[in-house]
Amino acid sequence: MSAYTVEIRVMPRASLLDPQGQAVQHALQALGFRDVASVRAGKHLVVEVDAPTRDEAAARARTMCDRLLANPVTEDYECIVSP
Amino acid sequence: MHRVAVVVFPGSNCDADTLDAARAAGSDAYYVWHRDTDLQRADAVILPGGFSYGDYLRSGAIARFSPVLGAVAEHARAGGAVLGICNGFQILCEAGLLPGALMRNARLKFLSRPVRVRVAATDTPFTRSYxxxxxxxxPIAHGDGRYVADAETAAVLEANGQVVLRYVGxxxxxxxxxxxxxxxxxxxxxxxxxxPERRMAPALGGQDGARIFLSLEARNATQHAGGDMRAVDGRHLRV
Structure with missing residues:
Protein backbone atom coordinates (compact mmCIF):
# COMPACT_ATOMS: atom_id res chain seq x y z
CA MET A 1 0.00 0.00 0.00
CA SER A 2 1.20 3.49 -0.80
CA ALA A 3 -0.10 6.89 0.14
CA TYR A 4 -1.59 8.86 -2.71
CA THR A 5 -3.02 12.33 -2.84
CA VAL A 6 -6.07 12.72 -4.99
CA GLU A 7 -7.14 16.21 -6.00
CA ILE A 8 -10.80 16.20 -6.89
CA ARG A 9 -12.41 19.00 -8.84
CA VAL A 10 -16.21 19.13 -8.71
CA MET A 11 -17.86 21.61 -11.07
CA PRO A 12 -21.48 22.54 -11.72
CA ARG A 13 -22.51 21.08 -15.07
CA ALA A 14 -21.87 23.60 -17.84
CA SER A 15 -25.50 23.58 -19.00
CA LEU A 16 -26.77 24.70 -15.57
CA LEU A 17 -27.01 28.20 -14.19
CA ASP A 18 -24.10 28.92 -11.83
CA PRO A 19 -25.21 31.98 -9.84
CA GLN A 20 -22.11 31.85 -7.64
CA GLY A 21 -19.80 32.03 -10.64
CA GLN A 22 -21.89 34.84 -12.12
CA ALA A 23 -21.72 36.85 -8.88
CA VAL A 24 -17.92 36.50 -8.84
CA GLN A 25 -17.77 37.48 -12.51
CA HIS A 26 -19.80 40.64 -11.83
CA ALA A 27 -17.60 41.52 -8.87
CA LEU A 28 -14.44 41.10 -10.98
CA GLN A 29 -15.91 43.27 -13.72
CA ALA A 30 -16.88 45.90 -11.12
CA LEU A 31 -13.22 45.91 -10.02
CA GLY A 32 -12.20 46.80 -13.55
CA PHE A 33 -11.40 43.34 -14.89
CA ARG A 34 -13.38 44.04 -18.04
CA ASP A 35 -11.61 41.19 -19.84
CA VAL A 36 -13.36 38.54 -17.73
CA ALA A 37 -15.70 36.67 -20.06
CA SER A 38 -17.04 34.13 -17.60
CA VAL A 39 -16.44 32.59 -14.17
CA ARG A 40 -17.64 29.27 -12.86
CA ALA A 41 -17.32 28.26 -9.23
CA GLY A 42 -16.92 24.69 -8.02
CA LYS A 43 -15.24 22.73 -5.25
CA HIS A 44 -11.72 21.44 -4.83
CA LEU A 45 -11.19 18.54 -2.46
CA VAL A 46 -7.88 16.96 -1.49
CA VAL A 47 -8.16 13.36 -0.34
CA GLU A 48 -5.27 11.32 1.08
CA VAL A 49 -5.83 7.66 0.33
CA ASP A 50 -3.87 4.44 0.86
CA ALA A 51 -4.02 2.16 -2.16
CA PRO A 52 -1.94 -0.63 -3.72
CA THR A 53 -1.54 1.22 -7.01
CA ARG A 54 -2.06 4.62 -8.51
CA ASP A 55 -4.91 3.29 -10.68
CA GLU A 56 -6.57 1.79 -7.63
CA ALA A 57 -6.32 5.16 -5.86
CA ALA A 58 -7.99 6.85 -8.85
CA ALA A 59 -10.71 4.20 -8.96
CA ARG A 60 -11.40 4.65 -5.23
CA ALA A 61 -11.65 8.41 -5.70
CA ARG A 62 -14.10 8.02 -8.59
CA THR A 63 -16.27 5.77 -6.44
CA MET A 64 -16.19 8.41 -3.69
CA CYS A 65 -17.35 11.01 -6.23
CA ASP A 66 -20.13 8.79 -7.54
CA ARG A 67 -21.39 8.01 -4.06
CA LEU A 68 -20.95 11.28 -2.19
CA LEU A 69 -18.62 13.98 -3.43
CA ALA A 70 -20.47 14.94 -6.62
CA ASN A 71 -24.18 15.04 -7.40
CA PRO A 72 -24.68 13.10 -10.64
CA VAL A 73 -27.67 15.30 -11.54
CA THR A 74 -25.89 18.63 -11.36
CA GLU A 75 -22.12 18.19 -11.21
CA ASP A 76 -19.16 16.76 -13.11
CA TYR A 77 -15.87 15.79 -11.49
CA GLU A 78 -12.25 15.15 -12.31
CA CYS A 79 -9.67 13.28 -10.20
CA ILE A 80 -5.93 13.92 -10.39
CA VAL A 81 -3.70 11.48 -8.49
CA SER A 82 -0.21 12.23 -7.26
CA PRO A 83 2.53 11.19 -6.97
CA MET B 1 -55.15 7.79 13.56
CA HIS B 2 -51.92 7.43 11.62
CA ARG B 3 -48.51 6.90 13.10
CA VAL B 4 -46.24 9.64 11.77
CA ALA B 5 -42.47 9.46 12.32
CA VAL B 6 -40.71 12.85 12.23
CA VAL B 7 -37.02 12.19 11.62
CA VAL B 8 -34.57 14.38 13.53
CA PHE B 9 -31.10 14.97 12.11
CA PRO B 10 -28.37 17.00 13.76
CA GLY B 11 -29.25 20.43 12.36
CA SER B 12 -32.97 19.85 11.84
CA ASN B 13 -34.82 22.95 13.04
CA CYS B 14 -38.42 22.48 11.87
CA ASP B 15 -38.90 19.13 13.62
CA ALA B 16 -40.90 20.49 16.57
CA ASP B 17 -43.23 22.55 14.35
CA THR B 18 -43.71 19.57 12.06
CA LEU B 19 -44.51 17.27 14.98
CA ASP B 20 -47.04 19.81 16.30
CA ALA B 21 -48.65 20.18 12.86
CA ALA B 22 -49.03 16.42 12.48
CA ARG B 23 -50.49 16.12 15.98
CA ALA B 24 -52.88 19.02 15.36
CA ALA B 25 -54.10 17.09 12.31
CA GLY B 26 -54.91 14.14 14.55
CA SER B 27 -51.89 11.93 13.85
CA ASP B 28 -49.95 9.98 16.45
CA ALA B 29 -46.67 11.76 15.70
CA TYR B 30 -43.31 11.03 17.33
CA TYR B 31 -39.62 11.69 16.74
CA VAL B 32 -37.15 9.21 15.29
CA TRP B 33 -33.45 10.03 15.74
CA HIS B 34 -31.32 9.80 12.61
CA ARG B 35 -29.21 6.99 14.09
CA ASP B 36 -32.27 4.80 14.67
CA THR B 37 -33.17 2.24 12.07
CA ASP B 38 -36.61 1.40 13.47
CA LEU B 39 -39.45 3.62 12.28
CA GLN B 40 -41.70 2.09 14.96
CA ARG B 41 -44.44 0.91 12.62
CA ALA B 42 -44.85 4.33 11.01
CA ASP B 43 -47.62 4.81 8.47
CA ALA B 44 -45.91 7.94 7.23
CA VAL B 45 -42.44 9.44 7.60
CA ILE B 46 -41.68 13.15 7.46
CA LEU B 47 -38.17 14.55 6.94
CA PRO B 48 -38.40 18.09 8.33
CA GLY B 49 -36.64 21.28 7.34
CA GLY B 50 -33.37 22.59 8.70
CA PHE B 51 -29.70 22.29 7.93
CA SER B 52 -28.83 18.65 8.49
CA TYR B 53 -25.09 18.19 9.08
CA GLY B 54 -24.66 21.92 8.46
CA ASP B 55 -25.55 21.32 4.81
CA TYR B 56 -21.83 20.65 4.29
CA LEU B 57 -20.77 19.50 0.82
CA ARG B 58 -24.34 19.89 -0.54
CA SER B 59 -27.70 20.26 1.20
CA GLY B 60 -28.82 16.79 2.24
CA ALA B 61 -25.72 15.05 0.86
CA ILE B 62 -24.48 13.74 4.19
CA ALA B 63 -27.89 13.20 5.82
CA ARG B 64 -28.80 10.75 3.09
CA PHE B 65 -26.24 8.32 4.53
CA SER B 66 -27.76 8.45 8.02
CA PRO B 67 -28.72 5.02 9.33
CA VAL B 68 -32.40 6.00 9.37
CA LEU B 69 -32.43 6.62 5.61
CA GLY B 70 -32.13 2.89 4.93
CA ALA B 71 -35.38 2.35 6.84
CA VAL B 72 -36.98 5.33 5.08
CA ALA B 73 -36.01 3.94 1.66
CA GLU B 74 -37.40 0.53 2.60
CA HIS B 75 -40.64 2.15 3.80
CA ALA B 76 -40.85 4.08 0.51
CA ARG B 77 -40.18 0.98 -1.59
CA ALA B 78 -43.02 -0.79 0.22
CA GLY B 79 -45.34 2.05 -0.84
CA GLY B 80 -45.31 3.89 2.50
CA ALA B 81 -45.94 7.63 2.56
CA VAL B 82 -42.85 9.86 2.87
CA LEU B 83 -42.83 13.66 2.92
CA GLY B 84 -39.71 15.80 2.71
CA ILE B 85 -40.10 19.46 3.58
CA CYS B 86 -37.34 21.86 2.43
CA ASN B 87 -34.14 20.19 3.71
CA GLY B 88 -36.16 16.96 3.77
CA PHE B 89 -36.87 17.43 0.05
CA GLN B 90 -33.16 17.99 -0.57
CA ILE B 91 -32.34 14.78 1.34
CA LEU B 92 -34.90 12.75 -0.66
CA CYS B 93 -33.37 14.00 -3.93
CA GLU B 94 -29.84 13.22 -2.73
CA ALA B 95 -31.01 9.76 -1.69
CA GLY B 96 -32.46 9.14 -5.14
CA LEU B 97 -35.98 8.67 -3.72
CA LEU B 98 -37.09 11.67 -5.77
CA PRO B 99 -35.77 12.75 -9.17
CA GLY B 100 -33.75 15.94 -9.71
CA ALA B 101 -31.73 18.09 -7.33
CA LEU B 102 -31.95 21.40 -5.47
CA MET B 103 -29.30 23.99 -6.21
CA ARG B 104 -28.42 27.48 -4.99
CA ASN B 105 -31.21 30.04 -5.53
CA ALA B 106 -30.79 31.76 -8.89
CA ARG B 107 -30.20 35.14 -7.22
CA LEU B 108 -28.14 33.59 -4.38
CA LYS B 109 -30.10 35.29 -1.57
CA PHE B 110 -31.59 33.17 1.22
CA LEU B 111 -35.34 33.66 0.86
CA SER B 112 -37.65 33.62 3.89
CA ARG B 113 -41.11 34.85 3.03
CA PRO B 114 -44.57 33.71 1.96
CA VAL B 115 -45.05 32.73 -1.69
CA ARG B 116 -48.02 31.69 -3.80
CA VAL B 117 -48.13 28.11 -5.01
CA ARG B 118 -50.68 26.10 -6.97
CA VAL B 119 -51.59 22.53 -6.09
CA ALA B 120 -50.86 20.59 -9.28
CA ALA B 121 -51.45 17.03 -8.04
CA THR B 122 -53.96 15.85 -5.45
CA ASP B 123 -53.41 12.11 -5.82
CA THR B 124 -50.64 11.93 -3.22
CA PRO B 125 -50.96 11.02 0.48
CA PHE B 126 -50.18 14.63 1.45
CA THR B 127 -52.30 16.63 -1.00
CA ARG B 128 -55.50 14.66 -1.29
CA SER B 129 -57.42 17.16 0.85
CA TYR B 130 -56.73 20.02 -1.58
CA PRO B 139 -43.76 30.31 3.55
CA ILE B 140 -40.45 29.40 1.98
CA ALA B 141 -37.14 29.59 3.84
CA HIS B 142 -34.23 28.34 1.77
CA GLY B 143 -30.93 29.17 0.12
CA ASP B 144 -30.84 26.04 -2.04
CA GLY B 145 -34.34 25.85 -3.49
CA ARG B 146 -33.77 25.90 -7.23
CA TYR B 147 -35.22 22.63 -8.46
CA VAL B 148 -33.15 21.24 -11.32
CA ALA B 149 -33.92 18.29 -13.57
CA ASP B 150 -32.67 17.63 -17.08
CA ALA B 151 -35.12 18.19 -19.93
CA GLU B 152 -35.92 14.50 -20.25
CA THR B 153 -36.67 14.09 -16.53
CA ALA B 154 -38.74 17.28 -16.45
CA ALA B 155 -40.78 16.03 -19.42
CA VAL B 156 -41.42 12.73 -17.63
CA LEU B 157 -42.47 14.59 -14.47
CA GLU B 158 -44.93 16.68 -16.45
CA ALA B 159 -46.28 13.74 -18.46
CA ASN B 160 -46.87 11.66 -15.31
CA GLY B 161 -48.35 14.53 -13.31
CA GLN B 162 -45.53 14.26 -10.76
CA VAL B 163 -45.35 18.01 -10.19
CA VAL B 164 -47.20 18.49 -6.89
CA LEU B 165 -46.75 22.22 -6.22
CA ARG B 166 -45.85 25.01 -8.61
CA TYR B 167 -44.92 28.64 -7.86
CA VAL B 168 -47.53 31.09 -9.11
CA GLY B 169 -46.89 34.66 -10.21
CA PRO B 196 -46.76 23.90 5.48
CA GLU B 197 -46.01 23.50 9.21
CA ARG B 198 -45.41 27.25 9.40
CA ARG B 199 -48.86 28.02 8.04
CA MET B 200 -51.29 25.70 9.76
CA ALA B 201 -53.18 27.94 12.20
CA PRO B 202 -54.73 31.41 12.07
CA ALA B 203 -52.17 32.58 14.64
CA LEU B 204 -49.44 31.82 12.06
CA GLY B 205 -51.03 34.10 9.48
CA GLY B 206 -53.08 31.42 7.77
CA GLN B 207 -53.72 27.72 7.59
CA ASP B 208 -53.15 26.87 3.97
CA GLY B 209 -50.56 24.30 5.04
CA ALA B 210 -52.77 22.39 7.48
CA ARG B 211 -54.27 20.07 4.89
CA ILE B 212 -50.83 18.67 4.00
CA PHE B 213 -51.03 16.97 7.41
CA LEU B 214 -54.81 16.50 7.43
CA SER B 215 -54.56 14.68 4.09
CA LEU B 216 -52.93 11.73 5.85
CA GLU B 217 -55.83 11.33 8.22
CA ALA B 218 -58.34 12.06 5.49
CA ARG B 219 -57.38 8.83 3.74
CA ASN B 220 -59.41 6.92 6.26
CA ALA B 221 -61.88 9.52 7.44
CA THR B 222 -63.54 10.75 4.29
CA GLN B 223 -62.19 9.21 1.15
CA HIS B 224 -64.33 11.26 -1.21
CA ALA B 225 -64.38 14.62 0.47
CA GLY B 226 -63.55 16.24 -2.86
CA GLY B 227 -60.94 18.61 -1.60
CA ASP B 228 -62.89 20.78 0.80
CA MET B 229 -61.78 19.12 4.00
CA ARG B 230 -63.22 20.92 6.97
CA ALA B 231 -63.65 18.19 9.51
CA VAL B 232 -61.30 15.28 9.98
CA ASP B 233 -61.45 12.88 12.85
CA GLY B 234 -63.64 15.27 14.83
CA ARG B 235 -61.15 18.12 14.36
CA HIS B 236 -62.36 21.18 12.53
CA LEU B 237 -60.46 23.73 10.53
CA ARG B 238 -61.45 27.22 11.52
CA VAL B 239 -62.05 29.19 8.38
Missing part, protein backbone atom coordinates in the same frame (compact mmCIF):
# COMPACT_ATOMS: atom_id res chain seq x y z
CA UNK B 131 -58.51 20.79 -4.81
CA UNK B 132 -56.46 20.54 -7.99
CA UNK B 133 -55.53 24.03 -9.16
CA UNK B 134 -56.13 25.53 -5.71
CA UNK B 135 -53.76 28.39 -4.88
CA UNK B 136 -52.11 28.55 -1.47
CA UNK B 137 -49.92 30.97 0.43
CA UNK B 138 -47.07 29.10 2.10
CA UNK B 170 -43.18 34.67 -9.49
CA UNK B 171 -40.60 31.92 -9.47
CA UNK B 172 -38.57 32.91 -6.39
CA UNK B 173 -35.51 30.72 -6.92
CA UNK B 174 -35.27 29.90 -10.63
CA UNK B 175 -36.72 26.39 -10.38
CA UNK B 176 -37.23 24.37 -13.58
CA UNK B 177 -40.88 24.67 -14.72
CA UNK B 178 -41.67 26.74 -11.56
CA UNK B 179 -41.56 23.48 -9.59
CA UNK B 180 -42.03 23.83 -5.81
CA UNK B 181 -42.75 20.16 -5.12
CA UNK B 182 -42.67 16.77 -6.83
CA UNK B 183 -43.67 13.20 -6.09
CA UNK B 184 -42.19 9.82 -7.00
CA UNK B 185 -43.53 7.73 -9.88
CA UNK B 186 -45.39 5.67 -7.26
CA UNK B 187 -46.78 8.96 -5.84
CA UNK B 188 -46.08 7.94 -2.21
CA UNK B 189 -42.88 9.97 -1.82
CA UNK B 190 -43.42 13.74 -1.90
CA UNK B 191 -40.92 16.59 -1.58
CA UNK B 192 -41.87 20.25 -1.25
CA UNK B 193 -39.78 23.39 -0.65
CA UNK B 194 -42.49 25.48 1.14
CA UNK B 195 -43.12 24.95 4.86
Missing amino acids: ARGEELTL ENPNGSTHDIAGVCSAGRNVVGIMPH
Whole structure:
Protein backbone atom coordinates (compact mmCIF):
# COMPACT_ATOMS: atom_id res chain seq x y z
CA MET A 1 0.00 0.00 0.00
CA SER A 2 1.20 3.49 -0.80
CA ALA A 3 -0.10 6.89 0.14
CA TYR A 4 -1.59 8.86 -2.71
CA THR A 5 -3.02 12.33 -2.84
CA VAL A 6 -6.07 12.72 -4.99
CA GLU A 7 -7.14 16.21 -6.00
CA ILE A 8 -10.80 16.20 -6.89
CA ARG A 9 -12.41 19.00 -8.84
CA VAL A 10 -16.21 19.13 -8.71
CA MET A 11 -17.86 21.61 -11.07
CA PRO A 12 -21.48 22.54 -11.72
CA ARG A 13 -22.51 21.08 -15.07
CA ALA A 14 -21.87 23.60 -17.84
CA SER A 15 -25.50 23.58 -19.00
CA LEU A 16 -26.77 24.70 -15.57
CA LEU A 17 -27.01 28.20 -14.19
CA ASP A 18 -24.10 28.92 -11.83
CA PRO A 19 -25.21 31.98 -9.84
CA GLN A 20 -22.11 31.85 -7.64
CA GLY A 21 -19.80 32.03 -10.64
CA GLN A 22 -21.89 34.84 -12.12
CA ALA A 23 -21.72 36.85 -8.88
CA VAL A 24 -17.92 36.50 -8.84
CA GLN A 25 -17.77 37.48 -12.51
CA HIS A 26 -19.80 40.64 -11.83
CA ALA A 27 -17.60 41.52 -8.87
CA LEU A 28 -14.44 41.10 -10.98
CA GLN A 29 -15.91 43.27 -13.72
CA ALA A 30 -16.88 45.90 -11.12
CA LEU A 31 -13.22 45.91 -10.02
CA GLY A 32 -12.20 46.80 -13.55
CA PHE A 33 -11.40 43.34 -14.89
CA ARG A 34 -13.38 44.04 -18.04
CA ASP A 35 -11.61 41.19 -19.84
CA VAL A 36 -13.36 38.54 -17.73
CA ALA A 37 -15.70 36.67 -20.06
CA SER A 38 -17.04 34.13 -17.60
CA VAL A 39 -16.44 32.59 -14.17
CA ARG A 40 -17.64 29.27 -12.86
CA ALA A 41 -17.32 28.26 -9.23
CA GLY A 42 -16.92 24.69 -8.02
CA LYS A 43 -15.24 22.73 -5.25
CA HIS A 44 -11.72 21.44 -4.83
CA LEU A 45 -11.19 18.54 -2.46
CA VAL A 46 -7.88 16.96 -1.49
CA VAL A 47 -8.16 13.36 -0.34
CA GLU A 48 -5.27 11.32 1.08
CA VAL A 49 -5.83 7.66 0.33
CA ASP A 50 -3.87 4.44 0.86
CA ALA A 51 -4.02 2.16 -2.16
CA PRO A 52 -1.94 -0.63 -3.72
CA THR A 53 -1.54 1.22 -7.01
CA ARG A 54 -2.06 4.62 -8.51
CA ASP A 55 -4.91 3.29 -10.68
CA GLU A 56 -6.57 1.79 -7.63
CA ALA A 57 -6.32 5.16 -5.86
CA ALA A 58 -7.99 6.85 -8.85
CA ALA A 59 -10.71 4.20 -8.96
CA ARG A 60 -11.40 4.65 -5.23
CA ALA A 61 -11.65 8.41 -5.70
CA ARG A 62 -14.10 8.02 -8.59
CA THR A 63 -16.27 5.77 -6.44
CA MET A 64 -16.19 8.41 -3.69
CA CYS A 65 -17.35 11.01 -6.23
CA ASP A 66 -20.13 8.79 -7.54
CA ARG A 67 -21.39 8.01 -4.06
CA LEU A 68 -20.95 11.28 -2.19
CA LEU A 69 -18.62 13.98 -3.43
CA ALA A 70 -20.47 14.94 -6.62
CA ASN A 71 -24.18 15.04 -7.40
CA PRO A 72 -24.68 13.10 -10.64
CA VAL A 73 -27.67 15.30 -11.54
CA THR A 74 -25.89 18.63 -11.36
CA GLU A 75 -22.12 18.19 -11.21
CA ASP A 76 -19.16 16.76 -13.11
CA TYR A 77 -15.87 15.79 -11.49
CA GLU A 78 -12.25 15.15 -12.31
CA CYS A 79 -9.67 13.28 -10.20
CA ILE A 80 -5.93 13.92 -10.39
CA VAL A 81 -3.70 11.48 -8.49
CA SER A 82 -0.21 12.23 -7.26
CA PRO A 83 2.53 11.19 -6.97
CA MET B 1 -55.15 7.79 13.56
CA HIS B 2 -51.92 7.43 11.62
CA ARG B 3 -48.51 6.90 13.10
CA VAL B 4 -46.24 9.64 11.77
CA ALA B 5 -42.47 9.46 12.32
CA VAL B 6 -40.71 12.85 12.23
CA VAL B 7 -37.02 12.19 11.62
CA VAL B 8 -34.57 14.38 13.53
CA PHE B 9 -31.10 14.97 12.11
CA PRO B 10 -28.37 17.00 13.76
CA GLY B 11 -29.25 20.43 12.36
CA SER B 12 -32.97 19.85 11.84
CA ASN B 13 -34.82 22.95 13.04
CA CYS B 14 -38.42 22.48 11.87
CA ASP B 15 -38.90 19.13 13.62
CA ALA B 16 -40.90 20.49 16.57
CA ASP B 17 -43.23 22.55 14.35
CA THR B 18 -43.71 19.57 12.06
CA LEU B 19 -44.51 17.27 14.98
CA ASP B 20 -47.04 19.81 16.30
CA ALA B 21 -48.65 20.18 12.86
CA ALA B 22 -49.03 16.42 12.48
CA ARG B 23 -50.49 16.12 15.98
CA ALA B 24 -52.88 19.02 15.36
CA ALA B 25 -54.10 17.09 12.31
CA GLY B 26 -54.91 14.14 14.55
CA SER B 27 -51.89 11.93 13.85
CA ASP B 28 -49.95 9.98 16.45
CA ALA B 29 -46.67 11.76 15.70
CA TYR B 30 -43.31 11.03 17.33
CA TYR B 31 -39.62 11.69 16.74
CA VAL B 32 -37.15 9.21 15.29
CA TRP B 33 -33.45 10.03 15.74
CA HIS B 34 -31.32 9.80 12.61
CA ARG B 35 -29.21 6.99 14.09
CA ASP B 36 -32.27 4.80 14.67
CA THR B 37 -33.17 2.24 12.07
CA ASP B 38 -36.61 1.40 13.47
CA LEU B 39 -39.45 3.62 12.28
CA GLN B 40 -41.70 2.09 14.96
CA ARG B 41 -44.44 0.91 12.62
CA ALA B 42 -44.85 4.33 11.01
CA ASP B 43 -47.62 4.81 8.47
CA ALA B 44 -45.91 7.94 7.23
CA VAL B 45 -42.44 9.44 7.60
CA ILE B 46 -41.68 13.15 7.46
CA LEU B 47 -38.17 14.55 6.94
CA PRO B 48 -38.40 18.09 8.33
CA GLY B 49 -36.64 21.28 7.34
CA GLY B 50 -33.37 22.59 8.70
CA PHE B 51 -29.70 22.29 7.93
CA SER B 52 -28.83 18.65 8.49
CA TYR B 53 -25.09 18.19 9.08
CA GLY B 54 -24.66 21.92 8.46
CA ASP B 55 -25.55 21.32 4.81
CA TYR B 56 -21.83 20.65 4.29
CA LEU B 57 -20.77 19.50 0.82
CA ARG B 58 -24.34 19.89 -0.54
CA SER B 59 -27.70 20.26 1.20
CA GLY B 60 -28.82 16.79 2.24
CA ALA B 61 -25.72 15.05 0.86
CA ILE B 62 -24.48 13.74 4.19
CA ALA B 63 -27.89 13.20 5.82
CA ARG B 64 -28.80 10.75 3.09
CA PHE B 65 -26.24 8.32 4.53
CA SER B 66 -27.76 8.45 8.02
CA PRO B 67 -28.72 5.02 9.33
CA VAL B 68 -32.40 6.00 9.37
CA LEU B 69 -32.43 6.62 5.61
CA GLY B 70 -32.13 2.89 4.93
CA ALA B 71 -35.38 2.35 6.84
CA VAL B 72 -36.98 5.33 5.08
CA ALA B 73 -36.01 3.94 1.66
CA GLU B 74 -37.40 0.53 2.60
CA HIS B 75 -40.64 2.15 3.80
CA ALA B 76 -40.85 4.08 0.51
CA ARG B 77 -40.18 0.98 -1.59
CA ALA B 78 -43.02 -0.79 0.22
CA GLY B 79 -45.34 2.05 -0.84
CA GLY B 80 -45.31 3.89 2.50
CA ALA B 81 -45.94 7.63 2.56
CA VAL B 82 -42.85 9.86 2.87
CA LEU B 83 -42.83 13.66 2.92
CA GLY B 84 -39.71 15.80 2.71
CA ILE B 85 -40.10 19.46 3.58
CA CYS B 86 -37.34 21.86 2.43
CA ASN B 87 -34.14 20.19 3.71
CA GLY B 88 -36.16 16.96 3.77
CA PHE B 89 -36.87 17.43 0.05
CA GLN B 90 -33.16 17.99 -0.57
CA ILE B 91 -32.34 14.78 1.34
CA LEU B 92 -34.90 12.75 -0.66
CA CYS B 93 -33.37 14.00 -3.93
CA GLU B 94 -29.84 13.22 -2.73
CA ALA B 95 -31.01 9.76 -1.69
CA GLY B 96 -32.46 9.14 -5.14
CA LEU B 97 -35.98 8.67 -3.72
CA LEU B 98 -37.09 11.67 -5.77
CA PRO B 99 -35.77 12.75 -9.17
CA GLY B 100 -33.75 15.94 -9.71
CA ALA B 101 -31.73 18.09 -7.33
CA LEU B 102 -31.95 21.40 -5.47
CA MET B 103 -29.30 23.99 -6.21
CA ARG B 104 -28.42 27.48 -4.99
CA ASN B 105 -31.21 30.04 -5.53
CA ALA B 106 -30.79 31.76 -8.89
CA ARG B 107 -30.20 35.14 -7.22
CA LEU B 108 -28.14 33.59 -4.38
CA LYS B 109 -30.10 35.29 -1.57
CA PHE B 110 -31.59 33.17 1.22
CA LEU B 111 -35.34 33.66 0.86
CA SER B 112 -37.65 33.62 3.89
CA ARG B 113 -41.11 34.85 3.03
CA PRO B 114 -44.57 33.71 1.96
CA VAL B 115 -45.05 32.73 -1.69
CA ARG B 116 -48.02 31.69 -3.80
CA VAL B 117 -48.13 28.11 -5.01
CA ARG B 118 -50.68 26.10 -6.97
CA VAL B 119 -51.59 22.53 -6.09
CA ALA B 120 -50.86 20.59 -9.28
CA ALA B 121 -51.45 17.03 -8.04
CA THR B 122 -53.96 15.85 -5.45
CA ASP B 123 -53.41 12.11 -5.82
CA THR B 124 -50.64 11.93 -3.22
CA PRO B 125 -50.96 11.02 0.48
CA PHE B 126 -50.18 14.63 1.45
CA THR B 127 -52.30 16.63 -1.00
CA ARG B 128 -55.50 14.66 -1.29
CA SER B 129 -57.42 17.16 0.85
CA TYR B 130 -56.73 20.02 -1.58
CA ALA B 131 -58.51 20.79 -4.81
CA ARG B 132 -56.46 20.54 -7.99
CA GLY B 133 -55.53 24.03 -9.16
CA GLU B 134 -56.13 25.53 -5.71
CA GLU B 135 -53.76 28.39 -4.88
CA LEU B 136 -52.11 28.55 -1.47
CA THR B 137 -49.92 30.97 0.43
CA LEU B 138 -47.07 29.10 2.10
CA PRO B 139 -43.76 30.31 3.55
CA ILE B 140 -40.45 29.40 1.98
CA ALA B 141 -37.14 29.59 3.84
CA HIS B 142 -34.23 28.34 1.77
CA GLY B 143 -30.93 29.17 0.12
CA ASP B 144 -30.84 26.04 -2.04
CA GLY B 145 -34.34 25.85 -3.49
CA ARG B 146 -33.77 25.90 -7.23
CA TYR B 147 -35.22 22.63 -8.46
CA VAL B 148 -33.15 21.24 -11.32
CA ALA B 149 -33.92 18.29 -13.57
CA ASP B 150 -32.67 17.63 -17.08
CA ALA B 151 -35.12 18.19 -19.93
CA GLU B 152 -35.92 14.50 -20.25
CA THR B 153 -36.67 14.09 -16.53
CA ALA B 154 -38.74 17.28 -16.45
CA ALA B 155 -40.78 16.03 -19.42
CA VAL B 156 -41.42 12.73 -17.63
CA LEU B 157 -42.47 14.59 -14.47
CA GLU B 158 -44.93 16.68 -16.45
CA ALA B 159 -46.28 13.74 -18.46
CA ASN B 160 -46.87 11.66 -15.31
CA GLY B 161 -48.35 14.53 -13.31
CA GLN B 162 -45.53 14.26 -10.76
CA VAL B 163 -45.35 18.01 -10.19
CA VAL B 164 -47.20 18.49 -6.89
CA LEU B 165 -46.75 22.22 -6.22
CA ARG B 166 -45.85 25.01 -8.61
CA TYR B 167 -44.92 28.64 -7.86
CA VAL B 168 -47.53 31.09 -9.11
CA GLY B 169 -46.89 34.66 -10.21
CA GLU B 170 -43.18 34.67 -9.49
CA ASN B 171 -40.60 31.92 -9.47
CA PRO B 172 -38.57 32.91 -6.39
CA ASN B 173 -35.51 30.72 -6.92
CA GLY B 174 -35.27 29.90 -10.63
CA SER B 175 -36.72 26.39 -10.38
CA THR B 176 -37.23 24.37 -13.58
CA HIS B 177 -40.88 24.67 -14.72
CA ASP B 178 -41.67 26.74 -11.56
CA ILE B 179 -41.56 23.48 -9.59
CA ALA B 180 -42.03 23.83 -5.81
CA GLY B 181 -42.75 20.16 -5.12
CA VAL B 182 -42.67 16.77 -6.83
CA CYS B 183 -43.67 13.20 -6.09
CA SER B 184 -42.19 9.82 -7.00
CA ALA B 185 -43.53 7.73 -9.88
CA GLY B 186 -45.39 5.67 -7.26
CA ARG B 187 -46.78 8.96 -5.84
CA ASN B 188 -46.08 7.94 -2.21
CA VAL B 189 -42.88 9.97 -1.82
CA VAL B 190 -43.42 13.74 -1.90
CA GLY B 191 -40.92 16.59 -1.58
CA ILE B 192 -41.87 20.25 -1.25
CA MET B 193 -39.78 23.39 -0.65
CA PRO B 194 -42.49 25.48 1.14
CA HIS B 195 -43.12 24.95 4.86
CA PRO B 196 -46.76 23.90 5.48
CA GLU B 197 -46.01 23.50 9.21
CA ARG B 198 -45.41 27.25 9.40
CA ARG B 199 -48.86 28.02 8.04
CA MET B 200 -51.29 25.70 9.76
CA ALA B 201 -53.18 27.94 12.20
CA PRO B 202 -54.73 31.41 12.07
CA ALA B 203 -52.17 32.58 14.64
CA LEU B 204 -49.44 31.82 12.06
CA GLY B 205 -51.03 34.10 9.48
CA GLY B 206 -53.08 31.42 7.77
CA GLN B 207 -53.72 27.72 7.59
CA ASP B 208 -53.15 26.87 3.97
CA GLY B 209 -50.56 24.30 5.04
CA ALA B 210 -52.77 22.39 7.48
CA ARG B 211 -54.27 20.07 4.89
CA ILE B 212 -50.83 18.67 4.00
CA PHE B 213 -51.03 16.97 7.41
CA LEU B 214 -54.81 16.50 7.43
CA SER B 215 -54.56 14.68 4.09
CA LEU B 216 -52.93 11.73 5.85
CA GLU B 217 -55.83 11.33 8.22
CA ALA B 218 -58.34 12.06 5.49
CA ARG B 219 -57.38 8.83 3.74
CA ASN B 220 -59.41 6.92 6.26
CA ALA B 221 -61.88 9.52 7.44
CA THR B 222 -63.54 10.75 4.29
CA GLN B 223 -62.19 9.21 1.15
CA HIS B 224 -64.33 11.26 -1.21
CA ALA B 225 -64.38 14.62 0.47
CA GLY B 226 -63.55 16.24 -2.86
CA GLY B 227 -60.94 18.61 -1.60
CA ASP B 228 -62.89 20.78 0.80
CA MET B 229 -61.78 19.12 4.00
CA ARG B 230 -63.22 20.92 6.97
CA ALA B 231 -63.65 18.19 9.51
CA VAL B 232 -61.30 15.28 9.98
CA ASP B 233 -61.45 12.88 12.85
CA GLY B 234 -63.64 15.27 14.83
CA ARG B 235 -61.15 18.12 14.36
CA HIS B 236 -62.36 21.18 12.53
CA LEU B 237 -60.46 23.73 10.53
CA ARG B 238 -61.45 27.22 11.52
CA VAL B 239 -62.05 29.19 8.38
